[in-house]
Amino acid sequence: MNENLFTSFTTPVILGLPLVTLIVLFPSLLFPTSNRLVSNRFVTLQQWMLQLVSKQMMSIHNSKGQTWTLMLMSLILFIGSTNLLGLLPHSFTPTTQLSMNLGMAIPLWAGAVITGFRNKTKASLAHFLPQGTPTPLIPMLVIIETISLFIQPMALAVRLTANITAGHLLIHLIGGATLALMSISTTTALITFTILILLTILEFAVAMIQAYVFTLLVSLYLHDNT
Amino acid sequence: AAAAAPSLKNAALLRPGVLQATRIFHTGQPNLAPVPPLPEHGGKVRFGLLPEEFFQFLYPKTGVTGPYVLGTGLILRLLSKEIYAITPETFSVISTIGFLVYIVKKHGASVGEFADKLNEQKIAQLEEVKQASIKQIQDAIDMEKSQQALVQKRHYLFDVQRNNIAMALEVTYREQLHRVYREVKNRLDYHISVQNYDASEGTRAHDKLGGEACGAEHLCTAGEGNSRQVHCRSKAARKEGSSSASYVNTSIPIKTARNS
Numbered sequence: 001m002n003e004n005l006f007t008s009f010t011t012p013v014i015l016g017l018p019l020v021t022l023i024v025l026f027p028s029l030l031f032p033t034s035n036r037l038v039s040n041r042f043v044t045l046q047q048w049m050l051q052l053v054s055k056q057m058m059s060i061h062n063s064k065g066q067t068w069t070l071m072l073m074s075l076i077l078f079i080g081s082t083n084l085l086g087l088l089p090h091s092f093t094p095t096t097q098l099s100m101n102l103g104m105a106i107p108l109w110a111g112a113v114i115t116g117f118r119n120k121t122k123a124s125l126a127h128f129l130p131q132g133t134p135t136p137l138i139p140m141l142v143i144i145e146t147i148s149l150f151i152q153p154m155a156l157a158v159r160l161t162a163n164i165t166a167g168h169l170l171i172h173l174i175g176g177a178t179l180a181l182m183s184i185s186t187t188t189a190l191i192t193f194t195i196l197i198l199l200t201i202l203e204f205a206v207a208m209i210q211a212y213v214f215t216l217l218v219s220l221y222l223h224d225n226t
Numbered sequence: 227a228a229a230a231a232p233s234l235k236n237a238a239l240l241r242p243g244v245l246q247a248t249r250i251f252h253t254g255q256p257n258l259a260p261v262p263p264l265p266e267h268g269g270k271v272r273f274g275l276l277p278e279e280f281f282q283f284l285y286p287k288t289g290v291t292g293p294y295v296l297g298t299g300l301i302l303r304l305l306s307k308e309i310y311a312i313t314p315e316t317f318s319v320i321s322t323i324g325f326l327v328y329i330v331k332k333h334g335a336s337v338g339e340f341a342d343k344l345n346e347q348k349i350a351q352l353e354e355v356k357q358a359s360i361k362q363i364q365d366a367i368d369m370e371k372s373q374q375a376l377v378q379k380r381h382y383l384f385d386v387q388r389n390n391i392a393m394a395l396e397v398t399y400r401e402q403l404h405r406v407y408r409e410v411k412n413r414l415d416y417h418i419s420v421q422n423y424d425a426s427e428g429t430r431a432h433d434k435l436g437g438e439a440c441g442a443e444h445l446c447t448a449g450e451g452n453s454r455q456v457h458c459r460s461k462a463a464r465k466e467g468s469s470s471a472s473y474v475n476t477s478i479p480i481k482t483a484r485n486s
Contacts (some may be wrong), residue, residue: 038345038346038347038349041337044344045337048341088322089315089318090315107485171318172315172316172318173314174314177314178317179313179316180381182289196317196318197321198447199321200318200322201325204325
């Protein structure tokens with residue numbers, strides 16, 4: 001069972017060919033584009049949702065920050081759809097791989113910070129020292145703020161990975177517990193099954209929330225730096 | 227436009243703007259052959275997976291329960307031969323798929339209606355703009371028509387005004403004519419009455435009384451008083467008349483003097 005527990009997290013390879021590319025590209029098939037004014041229900045709902053999310057997220061930025069809209073919207077759609085698809089049985093979730101999350105987090109964070117340093121150098125450097133600190137504490141505080149700045153991309157990536165991986169693991173474990181308890185005592189198995197159902201609902205919520213949190217934090221870093 | 231579009235497409239292979247030129251709108255059929263329209267609803271399915279035709283296909287041979295027995299047998303064979311093994315994943319399958327089915331059954335129709343409502347709102351917005359524009363133009367047409375009708379009736383007003391002015395002019399002219407006539411008649415009447423009086427009584431009365439100036443008290447009878455009054459009056463009038471006559475007479479020599 002130990003072997004089985006972690007096999008769902010290995011990158012799928014079929015006959016030595018990386019299938020993971022196809023899996024990462026697959027969600028793009030689920031967002032069709034349509035040039036019509038009045039399209040089918042699927043496209044209409046997606047357009048409405050995208051409009052809602054983009055309005056809610058990009059309204060706090062100035063015009064310079066709003067140039068990142070396409071990037072942030074594709075980010076939230078990608079993370080949301082891959083997380084939700086990963087909840088289907090026997091599927092692989094790309095966002096459980098730390099490598100991929102780091103690959104998403106580090107360039108975005110670095111882009112925001114470097115934009116800030118290039119365009120508003122003084123203001124960006126001023127972020128290292130919060131207002132109203134007593135003078136003896138300044139050197140300490142600068143070091144701490146630097147560390148907190150450099151930890152941001154790590155935190156972004158690890159947060160996403162840990163949440164999704166933990167969710168999948170829990171589902172697996174509780175499913176295993178239910179299976180094991182089935183032969184021992186059916187009532188306990190039913191209770192465990194109820195727990196599993198609740199966990200599934202939570203996982204659906206977590207999938208979408210994590211996408212939102214990731215994108216929100218990137219947009220916050222952007223807001224600080226534009 | 228449909229005839230022009232293929233020529234536009236064949237214009238060049240990769241010149242800039244050709245992609246936009248090929249993206250043509252409202253040219254009728256997007257395909258070159260008459261494509262049959264898509265059906266509104268898809269094929270009917272049972273359990274969301276098995277098409278209804280399968281059940282109809284098996285019905286003549288096995289009746290209603292045939293496909294169900296086949297399905298049960300297949301599933302039991304998969305399970306018993308462990309072609310499909312029960313793992314912890316099975317329970318997550320049950321919970322996930324069960325959750326999804328429950329959500330779709332409960333909220334599917336309302337989400338579909340919401341999507342339809344969104345589309346309807348878009349169309350209604352555009353329709354409203356169109357209707358407002360049509361109404362505006364219709365109102366303009368109606369106002370124009372009413373104003374044209376008013377213009378047709380304007381000549382009555384002008385006729386009345388013209389008649390009024392003509393009448394006023396006529397009245398003024400006649401009034402002046404009458405005044406002139408009256409003045410002239412006045413003067414001529416005076417001269418005539420003077421002449422008449424001179425001719426009839428004036429000289430007799432004048433001789434009778436010796437031609438003295440009146441104004442002093444007289445001893446006379448009523449009749450004579452009258453005649454004396456008439457005489458005095460006429461004398462005064464004669465004086466006046468003579469004065470006016472002399473005035474008239476002197477005016478003439480003055481005129482002639484001026485002329486000469």
